Amino acid sequence: xxxxxxxxxxxxxxxxxxxRAVHAVRDVNLTLHRGEVLGLAGxxxxxxxxxxxxxxxxxxxxxxxxxxxxIYHPAQGSSYDVLALSDNGLRExxxxxxxxxxxxxxxxxxxxxxxSTQLMDVLKAHEPNMSxxxxxxxxxxxxKLVGISADRMDAYPHQLSGGMRQRVxxxxxxxxxxxxxxxDEPTTALDVVMQRxxxxxxxxxxxxLGFSVIFITHDLSLLVEFSNRIAIMYGxxxxxxxxxxxxxxxxxxxxxxxxLSSFPALRGPRRELTGIPGSPPDxxxxxxxxxxHPRCPKAFEPCGSAIPVLxxxxxPDGAGRSVACWLHPAEQPVx
Amino acid sequence: xxxxxxxxxxxxxxxWAAITLNFFIPRMVPGDPVQSLIAKYKGQLSTxxxxxxxxxxxxxxxxxxxxxxxxxxxxxxxxxxGLSFTFxxxxxxxxxxxxxxxxxxxxxITTIISFLLGTSxxxxxxxxxxxxxxxxxxxxxxxxxxxxxxxxxxxxxLLAGPDSFFPSSGGFDSGLVPAWDxxxxxxxIQHSLLPALTILISSxxxxxxxxxxxxxTVASEDYITVAHAKGLSERRVALSYAARNxxxxxxxxxxxxxxxxxxxxxxxxxxxxxxxxxxxxxxALGARDYPLMQGIFLIITIAVLVANLLADIAxxxxxxxxxxxx
Ligand SMILES: Nc1ncnc2c1ncn2[C@@H]1O[C@H](COP(=O)(O)OP(=O)(O)OP(=O)(O)O)[C@@H](O)[C@H]1O
Ligand code: SF4
Ligand SMILES: [Mg+2]
Numbered sequence: 001x002x003x004x005x006x007x008x009x010x011x012x013x014x015x016x017x018x019x020r021a022v023h024a025v026r027d028v029n030l031t032l033h034r035g036e037v038l039g040l041a042g043x044x045x046x047x048x049x050x051x052x053x054x055x056x057x058x059x060x061x062x063x064x065x066x067x068x069x070x071i072y073h074p075a076q077g078s079s080y081d082v083l084a085l086s087d088n089g090l091r092e093x094x095x096x097x098x099x100x101x102x103x104x105x106x107x108x109x110x111x112x113x114x115x116s117t118q119l120m121d122v123l124k125a126h127e128p129n130m131s132x133x134x135x136x137x138x139x140x141x142x143x144k145l146v147g148i149s150a151d152r153m154d155a156y157p158h159q160l161s162g163g164m165r166q167r168v169x170x171x172x173x174x175x176x177x178x179x180x181x182x183x184d185e186p187t188t189a190l191d192v193v194m195q196r197x198x199x200x201x202x203x204x205x206x207x208x209l210g211f212s213v214i215f216i217t218h219d220l221s222l223l224v225e226f227s228n229r230i231a232i233m234y235g236x237x238x239x240x241x242x243x244x245x246x247x248x249x250x251x252x253x254x255x256x257x258x259x260l261s262s263f264p265a266l267r268g269p270r271r272e273l274t275g276i277p278g279s280p281p282d283x284x285x286x287x288x289x290x291x292x293h294p295r296c297p298k299a300f301e302p303c304g305s306a307i308p309v310l311x312x313x314x315x316p317d318g319a320g321r322s323v324a325c326w327l328h329p330a331e332q333p334v335x
Numbered sequence: 336x337x338x339x340x341x342x343x344x345x346x347x348x349x350x351w352a353a354i355t356l357n358f359f360i361p362r363m364v365p366g367d368p369v370q371s372l373i374a375k376y377k378g379q380l381s382t383x384x385x386x387x388x389x390x391x392x393x394x395x396x397x398x399x400x401x402x403x404x405x406x407x408x409x410x411x412x413x414x415x416x417g418l419s420f421t422f423x424x425x426x427x428x429x430x431x432x433x434x435x436x437x438x439x440x441x442x443x444i445t446t447i448i449s450f451l452l453g454t455s456x457x458x459x460x461x462x463x464x465x466x467x468x469x470x471x472x473x474x475x476x477x478x479x480x481x482x483x484x485x486x487x488x489x490x491x492x493l494l495a496g497p498d499s500f501f502p503s504s505g506g507f508d509s510g511l512v513p514a515w516d517x518x519x520x521x522x523x524i525q526h527s528l529l530p531a532l533t534i535l536i537s538s539x540x541x542x543x544x545x546x547x548x549x550x551x552t553v554a555s556e557d558y559i560t561v562a563h564a565k566g567l568s569e570r571r572v573a574l575s576y577a578a579r580n581x582x583x584x585x586x587x588x589x590x591x592x593x594x595x596x597x598x599x600x601x602x603x604x605x606x607x608x609x610x611x612x613x614x615x616x617x618x619a620l621g622a623r624d625y626p627l628m629q630g631i632f633l634i635i636t637i638a639v640l641v642a643n644l645l646a647d648i649a650x651x652x653x654x655x656x657x658x659x660x661x
Binding site: 056058060061090091092093094095096099100102107108109110111112113114121122125126156158169172 | 465555556557558560561562563564565566567568571575576579580583653654655656
């Protein structure tokens with residue numbers, strides 16, 4: 001497998017302080033490898049966005065990182081912990097190394113500035129020696145890359161359609177040629193055809209430019225189609241992680257199975273749509289043991305008392321995957 | 336652009352309506368102020384002046400209402416607003432043009448300073464919300480809710496007096512004659528300090544609060560998070576993204592407040608007996624000086640309309656969403 005570019009180690013994020021803190025991300029261990037698309041799925045409220053904001057240190061109060069490391073491996077030079085960077089170091093790291101396309105990217109553009117201004121101020125901040133002329137040239141090039149004609153440079157956000165704004169954000173994310181692009185539900189506001197078109201384009205760009213992607217959505221069908229590996233989140237934890245088609249064919253965690261059965265099969269034999277009974281866990285009062293046990297059809301004796309750790313399962317194909325479930329006790333914990 | 340023309344049309348219509356109303360009101364006033372005035376100044380009124388009064392007050396029985404109305408407009412366009420009763424026989428336009436500079440300078444300058452200062456402080460307070468600056472908010476809220484004139488009375492009570500540096504009334508030393516010289520100007524400035532301070536303190540708080548609250552609202556917008564994620568400097572995010580967007584409502588508020596320069600601080604002028612338009616209006620009211628009242632109302636109306644137009648222009652320039660695609 002390719003070398004890692006981003007390693008999230010034991011990351012914990014809370015909202016609020018003290019007893020009333022909500023633990024939105026718990027002991028998350030996740031590795032993004034060079035050139036891959038890592039999908040992150042889970043019900044609404046499972047902590048996907050919090051994880052993305054946490055690892056880029058963009059959490060708005062009351063969000064706080066309470067522990068962990070985010071080890072970044074630059075293309076050249078030695079690795080470092082993003083969470084330990086100074087303010088200046090963090091500013092330089094942002095966008096140049098890791099860019100984000102946000103959930104609700106419709107409002108990601110400032111309504112009072114031209115598209116060109118918003119594309120070029122990134123360049124001004126990160127490459128201060130660049131001439132105004134080459135900044136404009138680069139901005140035009142990025143628009144072309146995402147299929148927007150250069151004469152839209154001077155447009156204001158409200159003059160563009162939702163899909164175009166989304167493309168502008170993707171072009172903006174790639175303008176400094178980062179190694180990592182995080183996409184948090186980048187297309188939920190768009191219609192299905194547009195979603196696939198934009199994601200398809202992104203994957204093509206990834207093959208050409210060679211960046212890695214963390215792709216967050218609760219739409220598993222999109223994930224299975226566009227990612228190499230998939231991690232499933234439940235109640236702030238990663239509960240299963242495996243290559244995309246392994247998850248699709250043979251998920252081990254009962255929650256992953258539930259998620260998969262709640263959307264129609266893309267191709268192949270039709271499956272019965274069952275969904276998951278019960279409602280997502282209350283983060284403030286998480287059940288003891290495996291937090292999925294009140295909803296789990298397979299829950300048994302250890303589930304209510306002890307937390308299953310994420311690790312390599314006891315299955316024949318166990319090497320490339322990990323799961324946190326007492327049905328498949330970890331032989332080798334991750335992290 | 337179409338929108339803008341519509342607005343201009345609307346303002347022209349409003350101005351026409353206000354001036355027309357000004358034409359009809361004196362014709363409905365009970366009693367006959369002009370007759371008594373003419374009686375009072377028997378022999379001193381020139382025929383021209385009497386003719387002008389007749390037209391303004393609709394006493395010209397030989398003419399139809401329509402002809403009077405046309406004459407009235409002709410007079411307005413010549414800047415002839417009739418003769419003042421109180422300052423008889425000075426024309427209203429002259430009385431107003433003497434009082435107006437005082438108001439424009441005092442209130443105009445303080446309004447601009449107050450806006451610039453309040454908005455800048457509001458940007459800082461909003462960007463640093465949650466820090467010690469929040470502790471100053473109750474004080475600001477207090478000052479923004481205190482009426483100007485009340486603050487003025489307190490200021491006179493505490494700071495002005497026979498031996499004080501601050502005069503308690505007037506616009507200049509009574510021994511001086513208005514002129515642009517080294518005696519008059521310092522005296523005028525000295526007299527304006529206390530009223531200016533009064534207006535500044537009570538109006539700056541409003542700007543601080545509204546700008547701070549807009550900053551807090553804007554700070555939670557997605558594009559601010561994106562600006563941070565882009566690795567822009569804190570300064571650039573605060574000014575070019577947050578403050579730039581938070582400014583919109585404040586700027587149109589400012590343009591509107593320019594309209595109230597003329598009539599909005601009437602009570603401060605009255606408290607300080609400041610020789611501006613507000614004080615003049617008080618005198619006109621006391622003396623039932625209808626021509627002067629009409630003239631001042633006309634000026635106030637026009638000022639408010641022009642300010643509204645400015646607010647529209649400001650919004651058009653600052654918010655691209657209001658510019659219909661071009
Ligand atoms: N500002 C906040 N204050 C308190 N709790 C918060 C805050 N933001 C998020 N949370 C809680 O953290 C949990 C995780 O939220 P998060 O937005 O990360 O979920 P998500 O997986 O991205 O969901 P979605 O699919 O809806 O985007 C949720 O239960 C939410 O209630
Ligand atoms: S650990 Fe137990 S409760 Fe949790 S998913 Fe596995 S079987 Fe279900
Ligand atoms: Mg989310």
